[in-house]
Amino acid sequence: MRELKDILYKVSLTSSYGNMSGEVKGICFDSRKVQAGFLFIAVRGTQSDGHAYIAKAIDLGASAIVCEQLPDSINEKITYVTVKNSAQALGIIASNYYGNPSEKVKLTGVTGTNGKTTVATLLYKLFTALGHPSGLLSTVENKVVKEVVPSTHTTPDPIQLNELLERMVKAGCTHVFMEVSSHAVDQERIAGLKFAGALFTNITHDHLDYHKTFENYIKAKKKYFDDLSSDAFALVNADDKRGMVMLQNTKASKYSFGLKKMTDFKGKIITNSIEGLELEIGGKNVWFRLIGDFNAYNLLAVYGAAVLLGEESDEVLTKLSSLEGAVGRFELVMPGSKVTAIVDYAHTPDALKNVLETIAQFRTGAEQVITVVGCGGNRDKTKRPLMASIACRLSDKVVLTSDNPRDEDAMEIIREMQAGVMPTEVRKTLVMADREEAIKTACMMAKEHDIILIAGKGHETYQEIKGIKYPFDDREVVERMLKLFEN
Numbered sequence: 124m125r126e127l128k129d130i131l132y133k134v135s136l137t138s139s140y141g142n143m144s145g146e147v148k149g150i151c152f153d154s155r156k157v158q159a160g161f162l163f164i165a166v167r168g169t170q171s172d173g174h175a176y177i178a179k180a181i182d183l184g185a186s187a188i189v190c191e192q193l194p195d196s197i198n199e200k201i202t203y204v205t206v207k208n209s210a211q212a213l214g215i216i217a218s219n220y221y222g223n224p225s226e227k228v229k230l231t232g233v234t235g236t237n238g239k240t241t242v243a244t245l246l247y248k249l250f251t252a253l254g255h256p257s258g259l260l261s262t263v264e265n266k267v268v269k270e271v272v273p274s275t276h277t278t279p280d281p282i283q284l285n286e287l288l289e290r291m292v293k294a295g296c297t298h299v300f301m302e303v304s305s306h307a308v309d310q311e312r313i314a315g316l317k318f319a320g321a322l323f324t325n326i327t328h329d330h331l332d333y334h335k336t337f338e339n340y341i342k343a344k345k346k347y348f349d350d351l352s353s354d355a356f357a358l359v360n361a362d363d364k365r366g367m368v369m370l371q372n373t374k375a376s377k378y379s380f381g382l383k384k385m386t387d388f389k390g391k392i393i394t395n396s397i398e399g400l401e402l403e404i405g406g407k408n409v410w411f412r413l414i415g416d417f418n419a420y421n422l423l424a425v426y427g428a429a430v431l432l433g434e435e436s437d438e439v440l441t442k443l444s445s446l447e448g449a450v451g452r453f454e455l456v457m458p459g460s461k462v463t464a465i466v467d468y469a470h471t472p473d474a475l476k477n478v479l480e481t482i483a484q485f486r487t488g489a490e491q492v493i494t495v496v497g498c499g500g501n502r503d504k505t506k507r508p509l510m511a512s513i514a515c516r517l518s519d520k521v522v523l524t525s526d527n528p529r530d531e532d533a534m535e536i537i538r539e540m541q542a543g544v545m546p547t548e549v550r551k552t553l554v555m556a557d558r559e560e561a562i563k564t565a566c567m568m569a570k571e572h573d574i575i576l577i578a579g580k581g582h583e584t585y586q587e588i589k590g591i592k593y594p595f596d597d598r599e600v601v602e603r604m605l606k607l608f609e610n
């Protein structure tokens with residue numbers, strides 16, 4: 124039996140009314156999911172305010188309410204608890220409700236604009252290969268040892284998150300690796316979690332629709348490090364302008380990695396080819412299967428974290444050297460075809476630039492680089508002209524298309540992208556809002572040895588248009604089109 128007062132352990136209450144020893148049958152922050160005997164936590168969101176649904180939650184059987192402000196009319200049969208920040212309270216409550224699972228594993232979080240999925244996935248694969256039952260919480264999928272649990276967010280809400288962590292503990296996981304998005308930090312989805320370690324990959328332009336300014340975006344990431352405990356480690360990319368800023372106010376032990384400065388985990392690129400990367404790392408030259416300079420940073424982050432988690436350096440490098448990255452990241456479709464087709468999840472200006480610059484390093488110059496790219500709807504609009512501009516500067520032909528338009532008009536998004544196309548580059552662009560047609564057109568235009576980059580959706584198996592997720596997989600579409608034009 125779980126009593127309310129136990130579930131509220133470590134939550135700082137500003138007031139309480141009613142029975143604090145009642146049994147809590149479940150916890151919930153969405154009134155639509157409340158059942159009899161549940162605790163409802165009213166959270167202020169971006170679209171609406173959970174406080175407006177307290178009465179509805181009680182109608183559905185909620186017996187206790189956590190809120191920042193009491194409703195005008197109080198129901199004598201219900202227990203009310205007020206707190207300063209109910210989103211933060213929700214995190215702590217969810218941890219308590221599921222038995223504080225993050226304290227029973229070594230939980231390592233990865234934050235940064237790009238590279239979170241790659242680093243978290245590599246860590247999960249590495250620790251599995253090293254013989255540690257592990258868990259993963261990522262954009263692509265969640266994993267409880269080998270069991271796949273579909274993912275809806277980069278970082279799940281606190282209830283899903285702690286429920287998954289509890290399942291991982293029960294399945295015997297000793298280590299868990301998770302992505303920590305800036306939205307999650309800002310919305311307190313990770314409040315109440317105990318981290319053994321935290322990693323910072325980089326910060327570049329993204330999510331200004333949500334954070335409004337780049338400074339706020341940096342602050343959200345930094346808060347993650349500010350809140351770590353003194354027995355955790357914080358490992359940051361020293362070559363990123365904001366890497367050391369992340370460490371400024373943390374109580375955790377401070378470490379850094381990089382290619383340029385003197386750091387705790389320093390690497391050097393020896394060879395960078397379409398086959399992989401050779402790095403000087405941990406005093407050795409090691410071959411890796413990942414492609415592109417940016418992946419040297421991801422590999423160093425993984426190596427550093429593994430060593431800080433107590434693994435033996437040589438064994439880490441041996442195992443890491445045989446691993447592949449995450450699906451939909453620089454993924455070659457039908458390798459060996461006449462045309463090289465790459466699907467990549469680049470959905471920020473920096474990621475797109477990195478991927479196209481990587482391609483530029485490998486190309487001979489005789490072939491064409493054809494890029495198919497769009498930008499997501501209901502997301503940072505200021506990325507749109509920048510991404511189109513980068514695509515044009517670094518490609519021979521560009522097909523501007525749709526990503527996930529969500530609630531926006533697909534053509535309007537493309538028009539905003541076109542604002543970034545210089546008059547001299549207009550002749551190399553085509554507009555084709557239908558993503559399948561856009562990929563088909565790229566394949567039609569491609570001659571032998573040409574390179575097609577399909578950017579933005581990576582592993583996604585849907586396209587979201589006006590609230591409906593239609594099945595769509597870049598990898599499947601390009602494979603079908605390549606076969607169509609093979610002969």
Ligand SMILES: CC(=O)N[C@H]1[C@@H](OP(=O)(O)OP(=O)(O)OC[C@H]2O[C@@H](n3ccc(=O)[nH]c3=O)[C@H](O)[C@@H]2O)O[C@H](CO)[C@@H](O)[C@@H]1O[C@H](C)C(=O)N[C@@H](C)C(=O)N[C@H](CCC(=O)O)C(=O)O
Nearest residue numbers: 152153154166168169170171173176276277278280304306
């Ligand atoms: C903008 C954003 O991040 N929104 C997230 C947020 O929802 P919200 O603040 O908009 O919620 P709201 O609709 O205003 O509702 C406020 C409160 O009222 C409650 N409510 C609402 C209606 C009702 O009838 N009853 C009721 O109780 C809601 O349950 C909620 O508690 O909190 C919800 C629960 O945690 C999230 O599902 C939701 O993610 C939306 C769907 C989303 O698309 N988020 C994206 C932007 C996101 O989080 N992305 C990051 C990755 C970004 C990256 O790094 O690239 C991620 O971690 O996935």
Ligand SMILES: Nc1ncnc2c1ncn2[C@@H]1O[C@H](COP(=O)(O)OP(=O)(O)OP(=O)(O)O)[C@@H](O)[C@H]1O
Nearest residue numbers: 236237238239240241262277417452467468469474
């Ligand atoms: N360290 C890095 N630096 C810059 N770009 C990177 C880095 N790692 C990956 N990328 C680029 O960013 C894309 C997304 O990578 P990944 O999925 O690992 O990032 P993410 O941070 O998890 O993204 P999201 O915020 O959507 O969860 C890749 O497809 C690649 O184009």
Ligand SMILES: N[C@H](CCC[C@H](N)C(=O)O)C(=O)O
Nearest residue numbers: 470498499502526527579580
């Ligand atoms: N985590 C990112 C993913 C973007 C993927 C891209 N395909 C898009 O839809 O914009 C976001 O939610 O902003």
Ligand SMILES: [Mg+2]
Nearest residue numbers: 239240262277
């Ligand atoms: Mg991710």
